Structure formats: C-alpha cells, structure tokens
Amino acid sequence: MTKEQYRAILLKYIPESAFDQVYALMIRHGLHIVVSRHRKSKHGDFRPGVKGKPSVITINYNLNPFAFLITLLHEAAHQLVWEKYKRSASPHGSEWKKVFHQLLQPFVAQNVFPAPIAAQLEQDHQSIKYSTSADVVLARQLKEYDNPKQGMVLLETLPENAHFMLPDGMQFIKLQRRRKNFLCLKVVNQRQYIFNPLAEVIALEQPKDNK
16 A cells, blocks of 8 residues: 555544654554454454464554554554564563553654643653553543543442443442442342443433332
8 A cells, every 4th residue: 555545544543643653663563453343351452473474453443543543552562572572571561661662752752642641651651551441540531532422421420329331231339449440239130340430331310219
C-alpha cells in the first residue's frame, strides 16, 4: 500500500498528528496491524510470527484515538522486545517498559496527547502498568474521549448498595471498595465478584421494601 492508503485507513483510528510517526514506525519495524472486534478482556495483543508468518498486532476497533494509539505502541513494544530477546525477556518486564517509554516519548513531545494524558504518561514512565486498564488514573482520563454510551454509567459513580445491570442482563449490588476495585454481589446466586471502578454498567432502581 502507498503512504496515502495507509493514511486513509489509520486516520479512522489514531489522531491525525500521530500519523507520520506511526507510519515511520510501521515501515521501520514491519508492524502488521489488524483491527479487531471488541474484546472484553483486552484492548490489543501481540502474536509472534511462526513458521515463516509475520508477527501480528491486533487492536480493538472501538477504542478512542488516544487509547488506540497507546495500545498500538504498547503492542509495538512487545514486538520490538520479542525481536531482540525472544523468550528471555518477561512480557512486561524492564526491557518492555524501557522500549514502551521510548516509543511514547516522541508522541508526548509533539503534543499528540491532551495535556492530562501526556502528564500521566510522563508520571507513569518509571512504573508503567501492563495495561491502561490497570492504570486507573490513565484509564479514567482516556474515557473522557470515548463516545458516550446511552444508558451506561461508570460503576464508581454509583453509591454503595446500588443495584446495577451489565449489558448481558446480569444484575449486581455494589458493595464496598476493595483497594482499587469494588466488591459486588451477583443477585441470582449471591456470589461476590470484583469489578473495576470504570466498568460501564446500567443503573437500576432500588427494589422497594415489601414491609
């Protein structure tokens, strides 16, 4: 594909100001990027090449441009570390953290990210998390740029003992905070589960007391 063909595709997913650097990174390191369906468990992944096939980076299609770019650089760092160290480096060890930070820096320096996100990325560089979901402060800032979903609220905005429902219809009661997450009770079986505070849920009316 030509550079302009890459531009037409990538600008659907990344900030326009990031294109030249992303394109240069893709050409320099032979990044093969596949835009994936939404996956609840991850934003992206890296699959090393086997039997002559190229390595592949997959990224969820529904991320906002800043989250998509961070995920792309996160997975690109995996590819660069794999090419140099293979299995001798741990997936999110010091080698990966160093490369990820190096990849992020040009984008931060050129003000590709909004100031709060850039500041958090700079603050985090000594202890980069394995994913944006694990970095609650960064995840919260990135969510500011998501397209709003009708009827959905963040779990952390609900009061304790509030009833809520997931998109699949499962109903829960929000209990107390446990460290960074929330303990929640599943109504149908009374089992407890841990929820990320930024989980998107549907608030329900409190059941009336039948006294």
